[in-house]
Amino acid sequence: MIVLTGLTKQFGGLLAVDNVSFSVGKGQVLGFLGPNGAGKSTTMKMIAGFLEPSSGTAEVAGFNIATAPVEVKKRIGYLPEGAPTYGDMTPASFLDFIAEIRGFDGTDKSRRVDEVVERVRLKEVLTQPIDTLSKGYKRRVGLAQAILHDPQVLILDEPTDGLDPNQKHHVRGLIQDMAADKAIIVSTHILEEVEAVCSRAIIIAHGRIVADGTPEDLLARDPNHNAILIRAAPEHLAGVEAGLAGLGSISRITGDPDALDDPLLRIRGDGGPAIISRVSDRIREKDLNVEEVFVEKGTLDQVFRQITTADPAPEATPEVTPEAGDA
Amino acid sequence: MRNILIITKRELKSYFATPVAYVFIVIFLAMTGAFTFFIGNFFDRGRADLEPFFQFHPWLYLLLIPAISMRLWSEERKTGTIELLMTLPVTTTAAVLGKFLAAWGFTAIALTLTFPMWITVNVLGNPDNGVIVASYIGSWLMAGAFLAIGSCVSAMTKNQVIAFIIAATVCFLFTMSGLDLVLNFFRLWAPELLVETVASMSFLTHFRAVMNGVIDIRDLIFFTSLITFWLFANVIIVDLKKSA
Numbered sequence: 022m023i024v025l026t027g028l029t030k031q032f033g034g035l036l037a038v039d040n041v042s043f044s045v046g047k048g049q050v051l052g053f054l055g056p057n058g059a060g061k062s063t064t065m066k067m068i069a070g071f072l073e074p075s076s077g078t079a080e081v082a083g084f085n086i087a088t089a090p091v092e093v094k095k096r097i098g099y100l101p102e103g104a105p106t107y108g109d110m111t112p113a114s115f116l117d118f119i120a121e122i123r124g125f126d127g128t129d130k131s132r133r134v135d136e137v138v139e140r141v142r143l144k145e146v147l148t149q150p151i152d153t154l155s156k157g158y159k160r161r162v163g164l165a166q167a168i169l170h171d172p173q174v175l176i177l178d179e180p181t182d183g184l185d186p187n188q189k190h191h192v193r194g195l196i197q198d199m200a201a202d203k204a205i206i207v208s209t210h211i212l213e214e215v216e217a218v219c220s221r222a223i224i225i226a227h228g229r230i231v232a233d234g235t236p237e238d239l240l241a242r243d244p245n246h247n248a249i250l251i252r253a254a255p256e257h258l259a260g261v262e263a264g265l266a267g268l269g270s271i272s273r274i275t276g277d278p279d280a281l282d283d284p285l286l287r288i289r290g291d292g293g294p295a296i297i298s299r300v301s302d303r304i305r306e307k308d309l310n311v312e313e314v315f316v317e318k319g320t321l322d323q324v325f326r327q328i329t330t331a332d333p334a335p336e337a338t339p340e341v342t343p344e345a346g347d348a
Numbered sequence: 349m350r351n352i353l354i355i356t357k358r359e360l361k362s363y364f365a366t367p368v369a370y371v372f373i374v375i376f377l378a379m380t381g382a383f384t385f386f387i388g389n390f391f392d393r394g395r396a397d398l399e400p401f402f403q404f405h406p407w408l409y410l411l412l413i414p415a416i417s418m419r420l421w422s423e424e425r426k427t428g429t430i431e432l433l434m435t436l437p438v439t440t441t442a443a444v445l446g447k448f449l450a451a452w453g454f455t456a457i458a459l460t461l462t463f464p465m466w467i468t469v470n471v472l473g474n475p476d477n478g479v480i481v482a483s484y485i486g487s488w489l490m491a492g493a494f495l496a497i498g499s500c501v502s503a504m505t506k507n508q509v510i511a512f513i514i515a516a517t518v519c520f521l522f523t524m525s526g527l528d529l530v531l532n533f534f535r536l537w538a539p540e541l542l543v544e545t546v547a548s549m550s551f552l553t554h555f556r557a558v559m560n561g562v563i564d565i566r567d568l569i570f571f572t573s574l575i576t577f578w579l580f581a582n583v584i585i586v587d588l589k590k591s592a
Contacts, residue, residue: 069435071590094437101435105428107358109365121354122436150365166432 022047022174022204023068027077030063030228037063039228040077045204045221047173050196052219052236053208056329060228061208062102065176068206069099081174095123098172100180104163108152112143112162115151116169123170137165140195156183164192168199175205181214193218212321222321226329236321242328243319244289249300251286252313262286264307268299287317351438355446356453363454372416376458379408384465396473401465402483402559406523406551409494414515416454417498418508420447421586425506434590444583448499448575455491459484479561486558489571490551494519496578503585519551526550 023045030038038060045051055061066072068079070090078085084092107115116137120130138144141161146154151162164180180196181189189211196205196218209215215222216236224232224239232239240246253261262271269288288300297316304311363369380401384390388400424430433443469475498515505511524530525546534543547553554567 066431071431071435091437091439094435097435099432099435101428101431103428105432107362107429108427109362110358114361118354118358119436122351122438124437 022082023206024080025064025068025077026080028064028067028074028079029076030060030067030072031075037228038067038074041225041228041230042077043223043230043233045206047204048201049221050200050205050207050219052215052222053206053225054210054212054215054222054325055208055225059225059329061225062178063228064225065099065178065206065208066101069097069101069176070094071101095170096173098167098170098175100163100167100177102178103182104160106151106159106162106166109150111148111150112138112154112158112165113147115162116165119166119169125170133169137169140168141165142191157185157188160184161188161192164195168195173203175199175203177205177207179208179210181209181211189214212325215321224325224328231328232324239321239324240319243321243323244327245287245317245323246319247296248317248319249288249297250313250315250317251288251300251311253286253309253311257310258286261309261311264309265300265303268303269296351442352446352449355438355443356449359447359450360453363450368416368419369454372412372454373458373461376408376412377461379412380404380462380465383408396469396475398465398469398475398480398483399559401462402487402555405487406490406555409491410516410519410523413455413491413494414498414501414512414519416451417495417515418502418511420451420499421503421582422506422508422511425503425589426508430586430590434586440583440586444499444579444586448495448579448582451495451499452488452492455495456488459488459491476561479559482561482563483559485563486555486567489558489568489575490555493522493551493571493574493578496575496582497522500578500582500585503582503589522549523551526553 025044026042028038028041029036041060041064043051053061053065063072067074068081068086070086070093073087078087080086081093082096084096086093107118110118113134116134117130120133125133138147141164143158143161143165146158151159154162160180160183164177167175167177177196181192184192193214196207199205200218200220207214207219219236222232222234222236222239223230232242251261251265258273262273265271265286265288272287272289273285288296301314303309304314383404384398384401388404390400393400421430424433434440438446466480469480470477494515497518498511501515501518502508502511504514527550531543531547534546538546548570554570557564557567
């Protein structure tokens, strides 16, 4: 549905997007991640037809954005960063305008508007000027505008930015509901969102794709993925540590930001999930005095930091030194 | 075409959703009235025509039209709505025309509301209504040319104050270029052809010609080609600016 081939954008001397290629099919929700200034928004603006690529092509539903921009725009719903809307209009008149320009009229138009108002829950503010609405409502007006014509392709630039947890939950639910018959790209800073709604994630840094996979794939890149955390009383800690020797690299975690009182031991296996059974066997066998054992899943935060702060060859630096306390 | 009208409708609505429209219309009517009666000596002339009314239009437009046009594009760029507008299935040309027509339509409304002036001269005497109709058309065309310049300038900057000042300056040059004040400067060194060209660009010259009651096809062509040229430049600037 969306096919990018060698998409590149240069602003003067700045290479904002550098040879980005990927495709997104129907039913896929792509999470687009990256630090500020990595080129996420620029890439989305090019797909939506706002910016012209310096080189490379973007195709949406078979139409090239450079040669058939209007055809592409008809098939895309786009929520720009910050969800800009005409502040002096009311949501009702704004959505009416969008529906008209999307080619609906008469009862079809009012049905579309009613439907989308229902969907994003705008009913109670329909006749207030958008300028006077709260950030959450403004964002929802922007979202309503993007999904009003039930597009095949949806590009959402930070759709949940500035929403409270309930609203975030609602918007995520909305995205999931629409996912089945659309190709969706969502950019976000919130990594839990990727785990919650995305079937695939791409991390972009310095304009280049540095990681591409399912959220689970990315999680597996965390050096602490499937590591075992063991809590023991301080007086037993040394004993436990000695008892577990040989199972993997063991490190002590102190000053953990998650405010755990007792010191923790982290055991990283040499790969493979089987480490948990080996650890539990060993604990039983030696009757080690532990209070709690759990498996770490790893966090996308960690993966994100690891990938986006690494120098040119991010792949080549998996675990240099086991940095205790940086969980 | 349909899209142009939808954009025009939206823009026109937004004029009236804010105090802009009302402030503009009130000031415009008050100032045309004041100029006509106090400076134009409407009564003392003892003639039933609207010349004292129309002759101040270029100067009023100089101040008021850039105030309308300054927000056309720079506001869209400032608030980011240009990204919304240009990712809707409309062409840049349709957007430029839609916005221009809204602003031009708005000046038509303001101009129409000066009708009591027309009634007044008809009550007081027997004016040549043909001349008055011609003058109204000329005034509206001239407003269109001012607006096209202002719209194009507005697309160049995010800052409305800058848009206002530059538009007012460019309009001032176009208005003044027929006066000896400007032409003498060119006569000192420029060939006659250039002087003629500069003089022929003058809004005042063309507007005065229309005000005399003769709608010459050349004056019509002058204003419409000027509007076309500036709107064409406007489309190019909008396209250039959004990719940079």
